[in-house]
Amino acid sequence: DAGAYKNILVSAAGNGVTLITLNRPKALNALNSELFTELNEATAAADEDPSVGAIVITGSEKAFAAGADIKEMRNKEFAEAYKGNFLGHWTKISQIRKPIIAAVSGYALGGGCELAMMCDIILAAPNANFGQPEINLGVIPGAGGSQRLTHALGKSLSMEIVLTGKNVTADDAERHGLISRVVREGDVVEEAIKVGATIAKKGQVAVQAAKEAVNASFELPLAEGLRFERRLFQALFATKDQKEGMGAFAEKRKAKFTNE
Numbered sequence: 509d510a511g512a513y514k515n516i517l518v519s520a521a522g523n524g525v526t527l528i529t530l531n532r533p534k535a536l537n538a539l540n541s542e543l544f545t546e547l548n549e550a551t552a553a554a555d556e557d558p559s560v561g562a563i564v565i566t567g568s569e570k571a572f573a574a575g576a577d578i579k580e581m582r583n584k585e586f587a588e589a590y591k592g593n594f595l596g597h598w599t600k601i602s603q604i605r606k607p608i609i610a611a612v613s614g615y616a617l618g619g620g621c622e623l624a625m626m627c628d629i630i631l632a633a634p635n636a637n638f639g640q641p642e643i644n645l646g647v648i649p650g651a652g653g654s655q656r657l658t659h660a661l662g663k664s665l666s667m668e669i670v671l672t673g674k675n676v677t678a679d680d681a682e683r684h685g686l687i688s689r690v691v692r693e694g695d696v697v698e699e700a701i702k703v704g705a706t707i708a709k710k711g712q713v714a715v716q717a718a719k720e721a722v723n724a725s726f727e728l729p730l731a732e733g734l735r736f737e738r739r740l741f742q743a744l745f746a747t748k749d750q751k752e753g754m755g756a757f758a759e760k761r762k763a764k765f766t767n768e
């Protein structure tokens with residue numbers, strides 16, 4: 509029940525898209541434990557809902573998220589962080605099977621940048637600002653920043669960001685491949701929903717397989733990744749959507765996928 513959430517807003521954006529808005533505006537959407545638990549619940553619910561084909565996560569105009577909640581972390585001790593697997597539950601977002609699009613305006617710093625990078629596609633407003641400023645707090649990125657940023661940007665720029673704490677602009681992020689594109693001011697959420705709606709119209713078995721295959725490229729050596737891709741490709745010939753998709757092409761009509 510969406511009304512039960514305190515730190516996020518969840519709504520149906522139409523055309524098979526669920527919109528999740530991080531909603532701690534006074535703290536620039538700093539990510540506390542409760543917010544992440546809610547985000548996990550909301551994304552898991554969307555993942556299970558057959559009427560949903562894609563998820564959009566956004567924040568406010570000023571901040572996608574300014575990082576993990578520093579005030580909440582401030583007095584943590586090692587034993588507590590370790591025993592409680594602090595931040596362990598953050599990675600659940602990356603296990604969601606449906607595509608997630610981050611619509612980033614303003615600050616995406618620290619855990620906020622990491623959250624955006626856990627999404628499948630990042631679209632950014634011109635004022636978006638990405639960075640991993642943890643070094644200024646005496647720590648380092650803890651939810652994938654050192655790994656996903658490096659995969660996206662390469663070693664040199666990632667090192668500069670992680671070691672100096674400097675941020676990069678939306679244009680820089682686009683130029684270096686961190687995001688797919690910068691969207692005109694004021695349009696980023698609408699555009700993300702459009703992309704989500706486009707995806708939601710495809711056969712959902714193929715969409716899930718495509719996401720799985722692309723993600724495998726981050727984990728598997730090339731030969732294994734190619735084998736994995738080919739098996740998934742072959743498996744899709746067992747679906748009705750493949751018969752429908754190829755049949756519709758041959759018959760010069762529009763495909764009507766049933767997600768089977």
Ligand code: HXC
Pocket residue numbers: 534535536538539574575576577578579595615617618619620622641642645648649650651
């Ligand atoms: C807790 C935060 C916060 C954060 C902002 N706020 N970021 N609270 N945790 N990460 C709060 C401020 O304390 C302030 O609350 C309010 O939001 C508005 O912020 P201001 O600083 O007044 O705004 P502004 O001057 O515009 O500066 C914006 C900013 C700055 C540059 C983004 O807030 C900032 O540097 N924030 C911290 C960024 C950061 O270090 N992120 C990494 C966090 S560590 P009050 O009550 O004073 O109004 C991290 C670790 C990840 O993410 C590890 C794995 C997840």
